Amino acid sequence: MILVFDINETLLDTAALAPFFDEVFGDPAVRTEWFLTLEETWMTATLTGRYLPFGHLAKSALRQTGWRHGVEINEARQHRLIELLMTLPAHPDVAPALAALRAKGYRLTALTNGTLKAVQHQLSQEGLEAAFDVILSVDSVACYKPGQPAYQHAADHWHVSPRELVMIAAHGWDLIGAASAGCKTAFIARPGKVIDPQLFQPDWQADSLTALSQQLMAEVSP
Structure with missing residues (x-):
């Protein structure tokens, strides 16, 4: 096998991302909400045949989470998330x-x-x-x-x-x-x-x- x-x-x-979410949202637990949004995003991509690279979806999930919480997600924050995911x-x-x-x-x-x-x-x-x-x-x-x-x-x-x-x-x-x-x-x-x-x-x-x-x-x- x-x-x-x-x-x-x-x-x-991915618990290592908690400080980033604490800094951006004031709550490290928002990391879980972001990851669930990311999962939803790639599930939708899979079901509809609209494939986009993982990094694009990770940023999209962060933007969606930001809109829900009324938090601005600028390019710098999106880039920082990807950097953290890579390490x-x-x-x-x-x-x-x-x-x-x-x-x-x-x-x-x-x-x-x-x-x-x-x-x-x-x-x-x-x-x-x-x-x-x-x-x-x-x-x-x-x-x-x-x-x-x-x-x-x-x-x-x-x-x-x-x-x-x-x-x-x-x-x-x-x-x-x-x-x-x-x-x-x-x-x-x-x-x-x-x-x-x-x-x-x-x-x-x-x-x-x-x-x-x-x-x-x-x-x-x-």
């Missing part, structure tokens, strides 16, 4: 868990809704780029996750069926999309992330990548 990892929130910690820190459990999986012979794939250039920079500045056998972006298929073409893109790279992939993410919508495409799924319950078992049950789940990787190493062959 080939392991496929989501990036933002799953491996990289998100990894969750502490990421590097050791990826190293353990590589040592056991698993093939590791990064699959992001961001652009390829952006995710390469994000992973490189955290020293994680070399942990992956390949880094893929939905830019190549102009379809965001949870659209099925995004997961098929990863399968096509490896010349396998989606059934040979395990999608690992901190987002229920990502895993539901992956399962619909035929993948196995593994959920990381990062802070604030939940999944409703009456709606969807992933194949594996844990509250850290350390625990999740141990489950996978015990049950999934490389």
Whole structure:
């Protein structure tokens, strides 16, 4: 089985954006509202076939959040958000868990809704780029996750069926999309992330990548 990892929130910690939202909105919790708006924006883009790069949508979500709160979102603030997204820190459990999986012979794939250039920079500045056998972006298929073409893109790279992939993410919508495409799924319950078992049950789940990787190493062959 080939392991496929989501990036933002799953491996990289968007809580690092809290000071920016505190400065702009006077409330760090607005970060969550912005991210939900961003998710809504790319879901709409996926459903309507109106693909735009991730950075464009991130800025749009910030502008929309600003309008709701009566806060001016100028070009400088939009640019600053993108700069911060490019330098998100990894969750502490990421590097050791990826190293353990590589040592056991698993093939590791990064699959992001961001652009390829952006995710390469994000992973490189955290020293994680070399942990992956390949880094893929939905830019190549102009379809965001949870659209099925995004997961098929990863399968096509490896010349396998989606059934040979395990999608690992901190987002229920990502895993539901992956399962619909035929993948196995593994959920990381990062802070604030939940999944409703009456709606969807992933194949594996844990509250850290350390625990999740141990489950996978015990049950999934490389």
